[in-house]
Amino acid sequence: MDLVWLGLLGLLLAGWSVLDGGNLGLGRSLRRIGRTGPERRLLLTAIGPFLLGGEVWLVAAAGLLIGAFPALEKDLLYAYYPLVVTLVVAWVLRDIGVWFRSRRPSAAWQRGWERVIVVASTVFAFAWGTLLGNVAQGVPATGRPGLETLVGPYSLLWGAAVVAVLTLHGAVFAALKLPPGRRVRATGTARRAGGAALALLAAVGVATPAFSVELARPLPAALVGVLAVAAVTVALRLVERRRDGWAYACTALAAAAPVLAVGAATAPRLLDGLAHDSTLDLLAYVVLPAVPLLIAVQVWMAWTFRDRVGSRSAVFF
Template sequence: MTLDVVWLGLLGLMIGGWFVLDGANLGLGAALRWTWRTPDDRRLALTALGPFLLGSEVWLVAGIGLLIGVFPALEKDLFNAYYPIVIVVIAAWMSRDAGVWLRSRRRASGWRARWDTVIVLASVALAFAWGLLLGNVVQGVPYGTRPGLGTLVSPYSLLWGVTVVAAFTWHGAVFTALRMPRDRQARAARTARRGTVPVLVSLLGVALATPLAGVPVDRWGAAAVVWSLMVGGTLAAGRWLRAERYAVTYACSAVVAAGLVVAVGIATAPRLLDGIADARTLELLAVVVLPVVPVLLAAQAWMWWTFRHRIGTRSAVFY
């Protein structure tokens, strides 16, 4: 295994980790008004993500740092080609965080209802934009050029957008069922059960659309294995949901969330590696970056262990 592949794997770890961790937060936000009818229930749902929000975003920040330092040519062309999508990602990310931070700053029902709407719309927009980005990366990064709007929002990339929204919303519902008090977990579990079929259909849709659209895939076999694991994880999650085994269900939905990134990375690895930095730069970065990765993993494990219990009406409120 070359050092180039290790760096690509680290980038996949960071972005995939964000898909698992903050993807659950986005899914919770996307279904906030649909799943929870009362302001108190919505407040409790946001309490469920409180300890994890900033820690989850660290993964995306680390991933962007890796992209800039290790893949400078890829970063340049990626941001140039998909500039409109990147702007949507940043705007939606900031809006989601603003909604979570500001919602409970006033007691007025109108104030909280408006911020609830912001959280929902921003969460959906952020998930959809990431789906568009992945779909466009699979179709090929146009080095040195900027594609037109028709390419950025092609039917294939739109299908990816819908798939990520469905996967995140479902994953977030499972996360909420895992975290909420027992007297409220049934509602979150019902949302998760309703989301299983859309996730399965969208995954199969992408699998069928990829060859039909003539999308260039460099490693069909490995990508197909990952996609099969995602479909299997979705089916297994449906079974564990019915058994009310929410921790196991969350593990299954996490496989689906991470698999979206892993599959894209495998399918496009040779093209992505065209944008990697020179060997000397990679050696210097390795001295700084590689020791930080175990620390990041340990901190995330500590956080989940510390806040592993269900929340209640007397749990600490972070936002």
């Protein structure tokens, strides 16, 4: 039963990485894929219906972490407080940028908020990847890791790899949602990000034993890493063949892979922070019915807004 709770936490975090990870990747490439104001408006229109829905998964994961893993939440927050604060600040700024960008017709106003979206999305993704890299090295039960671990080469390598994977995911999302005549720069961004993602994922795999990272279960993590590399490779081929839907499915696997790899490799340490059975029994009455509902709503949203965006599409922000 303990593994069920860890699996639910992994599901929520992986779901957020897939759903909001595409928004982060697209936000990071907003001014690269969209060269003009109207083109960037189209990209924000594509993000619009999925922005808050994707964030719900992260909020739900945070709630589950606090309720089902109170000791782990305490250790995470204390050990990685600077990264958590960076992540939250970038999250808020990304959302503010999306909300405010189109509030005024001024070109200078819009360019300023576009830059906020780009920087905040990049920092958000990088902080998340760096946090995963730290967790992969083992969450300390007491004290805080040194600066050489918190922002050391291995942790920063994880941050760069996650940024590259999410940039690829966002570019494929753009290719999927933009009108066919406007997908050229999205595919170009996908090619560059895909090449970087393959190199960085391979570097993470090579660096893991070199840095003597203590993984309790290295084999599952390695298998997930191989799956991520394969997914990126297949996605790049599918994008070239204009099969954007299948390419998005592949990059979704790659976006979820870092979370799944860390969870599989460090499961014993993560389960040390699990709450008592009586607390979990009460929590089950809320969580177990809510998760299928969350998935059903997300499927409905994806089906409702499955079409490519255009000048007549609904604008949310």
